[in-house]
Amino acid sequence: xxxxxxxxxxxxxxxxxxxxxxxxxxxxxxxxxxxxxxxxxxxxxxxxxxxxxxxxxxxxxxxxxxxxxxxxxxxxxxxxxxxxxxxxxxxxxxxxxxxxxxxx
Amino acid sequence: xxxxxxxxxxxxxxxxxxxxxxxxxxxxxxxxxxxxxxxxxxxxxxxxxxxxxxxxxxxxxxxxxxxxxxxxxxxxxxxxxxxxxxxxxxxxxxxxxxxxxxxxxxxxxxxxxxxxxxxxxxxxxxxxxxxxxxxxxxxxxxxxxxxxxxxxxxxxxxxxxxxxxxxxxxxxxxxxxxxxxxxxxxxxxxxxxxxxx
Numbered sequence: 001x002x003x004x005x006x007x008x009x010x011x012x013x014x015x016x017x018x019x020x021x022x023x024x025x026x027x028x029x030x031x032x033x034x035x036x037x038x039x040x041x042x043x044x045x046x047x048x049x050x051x052x053x054x055x056x057x058x059x060x061x062x063x064x065x066x067x068x069x070x071x072x073x074x075x076x077x078x079x080x081x082x083x084x085x086x087x088x089x090x091x092x093x094x095x096x097x098x099x100x101x102x103x104x
Numbered sequence: 105x106x107x108x109x110x111x112x113x114x115x116x117x118x119x120x121x122x123x124x125x126x127x128x129x130x131x132x133x134x135x136x137x138x139x140x141x142x143x144x145x146x147x148x149x150x151x152x153x154x155x156x157x158x159x160x161x162x163x164x165x166x167x168x169x170x171x172x173x174x175x176x177x178x179x180x181x182x183x184x185x186x187x188x189x190x191x192x193x194x195x196x197x198x199x200x201x202x203x204x205x206x207x208x209x210x211x212x213x214x215x216x217x218x219x220x221x222x223x224x225x226x227x228x229x230x231x232x233x234x235x236x237x238x239x240x241x242x243x244x245x246x247x248x249x250x251x252x253x254x255x256x257x258x259x260x261x262x263x264x265x266x267x268x269x270x271x272x273x274x275x276x277x278x279x280x281x282x283x284x285x286x287x288x289x290x291x292x293x294x295x296x297x298x299x300x301x
Contacts, residue, residue, distance in 0.1 A: 003112030007125045010109045014119010014135055020112050030119055 008043055022052070024059065042076055055085070057094075113148045127157070129164075147181060160190070162199075169203075
């Protein structure tokens with residue numbers, strides 16, 4: 001089980017910092033920094049820059065995503081912002097507007 | 105709402121947490137917490153925020169005002185610095201509270217003010233004697249107890265003093281003993297020399 005969960009119906013305005021996994025089912029505005037995996041689940045909304053390990057998005061993200069590992073934009077994801085990661089997958093059905101920066 | 109929010113022990117939130125649903129906090133939160141459901145501060149939780157919820161359970165440390173729509177529970181081991189306000193407030197033995205305590209809802213409390221503060225003062229007073237005074241009292245006896253021991257130490261000091269004294273005596277004697285020793289030797293040697301002579 002993920003250590004930190006922002007449940008549906010909860011809104012955090014500010015900065016979220018975590019040394020463990022973060023799952024967002026609700027809303028985060030501000031900044032999201034995690035050392036481990038970040039998962040924006042369906043219905044989750046993040047209006048913030050995200051930095052962390054592997055990032056999986058099935059919800060909405062408005063902001064830049066900076067990952068030390070991989071970024072997966074899953075079906076139903078809506079991302080507006082730049083993505084920087086070593087590996088990126090964009091699933092069929094994901095909406096994405098922004099730049100991709102991969103270490104080549 | 106079925107979904108609940110968990111702030112893990114390695115997580116830190118600075119800002120405002122709001123919305124509907126339950127909240128379990130094992131990490132750190134600075135800012136403001138206003139939710140519709142239940143808020144549980146775990147033993148590892150460290151909160152510097154005003155909390156408003158329907159139900160609040162504290163097992164960790166909170167610095168801020170707590171306002172609950174239904175009930176407020178301060179459990180053993182909890183530390184709260186701030187005002188408490190809820191229709192029902194429970195402070196368990198071992199729970200630390202420093203602040204104003206008021207039972208009753210914000211609006212209804214005013215008319216009942218005479219009754220509510222009276223109730224409120226009792227748990228507060230109970231909480232303080234239980235937790236706060238013992239340390240100072242215990243500390244004072246300790247301080248008072250400290251002076252008596254010195255006499256024995258003095259004895260012990262006196263005891264070691266001789267031990268210590270011999271050493272200085274030896275040190276001081278180094279110049280002294282040679283003097284007596286020499287005359288003794290001189291006397292002896294002289295006598296022997298005279299006898300021999």
